[in-house]
Amino acid sequence: MSQPVKRTYRADKRAQTAEATRAAIRAAAGELFIESGYAATTMREVARRAGVGERTLYDTFPNKLELFRHTIGVATVGDEEPVAVLDRPEVLAAFDEVDPLTAVTRVVEYTAGLFERAGDLIMVGIEAGAADAGMKAGSEAGAEHTYQFWLGLTRNLFRVDALRPELDAESAADIAFALGSPHVFRLLRRQRGWAATRYREWLTGAVTAQLLRE
Numbered sequence: 128m129s130q131p132v133k134r135t136y137r138a139d140k141r142a143q144t145a146e147a148t149r150a151a152i153r154a155a156a157g158e159l160f161i162e163s164g165y166a167a168t169t170m171r172e173v174a175r176r177a178g179v180g181e182r183t184l185y186d187t188f189p190n191k192l193e194l195f196r197h198t199i200g201v202a203t204v205g206d207e208e209p210v211a212v213l214d215r216p217e218v219l220a221a222f223d224e225v226d227p228l229t230a231v232t233r234v235v236e237y238t239a240g241l242f243e244r245a246g247d248l249i250m251v252g253i254e255a256g257a258a259d260a261g262m263k264a265g266s267e268a269g270a271e272h273t274y275q276f277w278l279g280l281t282r283n284l285f286r287v288d289a290l291r292p293e294l295d296a297e298s299a300a301d302i303a304f305a306l307g308s309p310h311v312f313r314l315l316r317r318q319r320g321w322a323a324t325r326y327r328e329w330l331t332g333a334v335t336a337q338l339l340r341e
Contacts, residue, residue: 145187149197149207151177152187156198161247165195165255165262192261199252199265202245212241212276222279227289231334234280235307239327242312249309277303281338289339299338306333 155177159168170191174184188194201207204215212218221233242249249269256263281299284290290299305311307330315321315329 146207148177148179148183149187152179152184152194153198153201156194157202157248160195160198160251165191165251166258170194192259195248195252195262196265199245199248199269202248203241205240205244212272213279218276218279222283224283225287227284227287227339228335230280230283231339232331234277235327235331235334238276238307239323239330242309242316243323246309246312246316250313253309273307274300274304277307284338291338291340294338302337303334306330306337 152173156168156173159172159176163172168191170184171181173194174181177184184194188197204210204212215237217233218237221230221237224230224233249266252262252266252269256266278296278300281290281294281296281303284299285294285296290296294302312326316323316326321329
């Protein structure tokens with residue numbers, strides 16, 4: 128009767144160890160990608176900073192591109208659950224919100240939190256795309272997902288007749304996509320040193336002013 132319990136315990140311990148190893152590798156990789164850029168970061172440096180052997184690193188992530196994709200993917204959604212941003216309950220709830228200002232506020236809050244976790248890595252990917260086809264494809268896919276994210280908001284605002292009269296859902300999404308870009312986030316948060324609260328309040332006000340009826 129005790130054997131299944133032992134097997135379960137050992138399996139759980141292995142899973143916890145693997146999760147801790149991935150977390151250590153992610154943390155090290157994220158720091159190095161941001162500090163040095165994608166091209167200059169080596170798998171050896173990641174292994175050293177993570178405190179794992181190179182063989183362990185390659186057993187977990189076979190190449191640097193897969194490591195970057197995993198690192199930015201987890202940073203984007205905030206966990207390892209295989210649920211995309213557009214399918215997250217808090218995002219779906221924001222898209223269904225009938226009060227326009229509340230909908231904008233919720234979407235901006237999610238966006239600001241995402242950029243705090245992943246904005247710097249997103250820019251690493253964009254910059255590396257100039258010389259790496261795999262990174263370019265990832266950045267372009269990410270940009271499309273981001274546009275669809277804003278389009279989810281603007282379709283809801285159009286549905287409840289909250290958009291400015293000259294805007295349709297697509298043109299409104301174009302505006303929000305530009306305002307809520309990782310480029311603007313980096314400019315204000317990193318280069319100009321805005322506090323996270325100030326950035327979030329500015330983005331909420333800018334999206335509200337540009338999209339919603341007066």
